[in-house]
Amino acid sequence: MVAGGAKDGMPSARSERSTALLRALEDEVDRAVVRPDRRLPPERVLSETLGCTRGELRRLMAHLEREGKVTRHVGRGTYATTPGEGVGAPAESHYSPAALMTTCLLFEPEVAAVAAMSASQADIRELRQCIERAATLQGSWEELEDWDISMHRGFAAATHNPDIVAMVDALNSARNSPLWSQLKSEGVTPATRLCIQQEHAEIVDAISSRDRSRASAAMARHIRSVRCAVLRLDD
Template sequence: MQTVEQALRALVTEGTQDGSLRPGSKLPTERALVAQLAAPRSAVRRALEILERDGVVIRHVGRGTFLTDTAAAQVDGAPADTSPAEIMQVRLLLEPQVAAQAARVATQADLDRIVDALAGGAVSDDFEGFESWDAKLHRAIAKATHNGLLMNMFDVVNTARALPVWGSLKRRVSTPERRRCYHDEHTAIVDALRDRDPDGAAYAMRHHLEHVSDNLLGRH
């Protein structure tokens, strides 16, 4: 049976992987965590103290509990020294085939979640909001493959997107124009998925990731 500390770490890991938690994100209040984890407030408070001691969170009186810049390095997954170039190399190897498989086997419920994530990105005009929906969209596509081993591999790569070096680089090169362009590329991927077109989905994903890689690494 999970301890409250383990359950809280799992919550942080899941949030980091699906893009809902990033360095600087505010965690739910103690009261909300008590309800979410079905644990006594004293146990939740002790678990938060342990995570703060380990550098995963920082607590500010009157403001709340926030994920630290080093939290991603403590989440099981990609090594803390993974470079943006390495991240993009692996994403280009993995995600086009993930998209192709999702086009073959996604259920309507999967497609609905993917479309919801696409819509979330469309109305996010700030960096943090768009990045969160971007991560959720790519993870929803991976989840639509219904392959547990592949999801484990994807989540290892996805944790790297929460590393400080990745976030700071993406923030530097992010502009409203680029976010609009990425949304158009996301739309092309989703259209191919809805059309059940594996080759089209793989092509659209590869085109998108090559564009992201060029922008991040200066090859443009």
């Protein structure tokens, strides 16, 4: 996991493809706003509609969630928001950064273990593509956070268990608080950025090898290293 850069939180030199996908996704959000339930289509449908991978969609959706344009409700889906709804408020009021890291440490190693047993070849390709995109990151912590959120949701999606995905969505939503953002922006250095990317690659390698013990251990090491960098807490 992780945590200035371009004002909108996206890479300052983003590709024409990323720009076009973001605009298309924002159009989908605008259409959802006027629906009675304001719910966006499922991830599979959206990725097919936009002509992008699920990894790309998750990264862009994380960006829109950070901007307060969408919110994810556990077990119900993703919804368009209206100005003033305060998307991050519920998560912020329930999770301190220390509590969030403890919850992640208890839960996400098992997510990685289940993914090692359940991931399809398509899931593994998506995870590897997400790892490759790390090389294009431009430097802002916001961009790194969006990428990190898409990685962790990818691990959850690889379990093919909707309840696990909903739990990881809830944890990711809790990372919208100003305090979390401040700690991440202060704690993540170029060295820790590289370490974070390497740790994610180790998790993906373990999942692709179907080694649930190694996947779990790699995820636990990753969360502990982030906790140390962000909260200055050693084991």
